[in-house]
Amino acid sequence: MIEILNPSELPRARQAGALVADILQTLKSRCEVGTNLLDIDRWAQAMIVEAGAQSCYVDYEPSFGRGPFGHYICTSVNDAVLHGLPHDYPLADGDLLSLDLAVAKGGVVADSAISFVVGDTEPPESVALINATERALRAGIAAAGPGARIGDISHAIGSVLRAAGYSVNTEFGGHGVGSTMHQDPHVPNTGQPGRGYRLRPGLLLALEPWVMADTATLVTDADGWTLRSATGCRTAHSEHTIAITDDGAEILTVPQRA
Known part of the structure; x- marks a missing residue:
């Protein structure tokens, strides 16, 4: 299913996006050596509930996971890159943490991820991974706009990641959002320009480049959710939800709090 929002729905999408961004930035500011992943999950829950929003993860039960997920945020550490299930782990100095959050507010979902x-x-390797995903995300957003195709976005993202020396996994990537978290179209992190679905104003997309330092192969933890690099190398993940407008692409998941 591909949903196209009408202009009257875009303000609600902006509200959802700002909420997600603000929660992520608040969580980042609270994360320090010794912070437990379960505390991060509880903080996310409290902020979502306080905002009158709904978690997209608690009851999430897709075919690839051992669901329901049962938590409010994905917390992926070091060699974990996607769907990190919060557990009893205190963060250590130098840990690379990725936080991925999707929330529905006003009937519209926004989805974003940060790594830090x-x-x-x-560690220089960790900084390089994070920077590469952020550059790739900017390139993907720059390639999005009315009349562009999904392949244009995928090509832009993949070009940056490969130029940085990383392999690209296409099992998981970006996706459409709307009244639900995961919708068509799928947005791979590499592709051919000029191919795929043509973008239209009102389309919401979550773009999410992610990489692993020396492999493109994932393995799944015994928890049935957490995806890690097959070699134990470090990983990073960056994501924004954007709205296709008449003029280009608007980033919705931008923090509003100072």
């Missing part, structure tokens, strides 16, 4: 290093130690 905890503490004072910043």
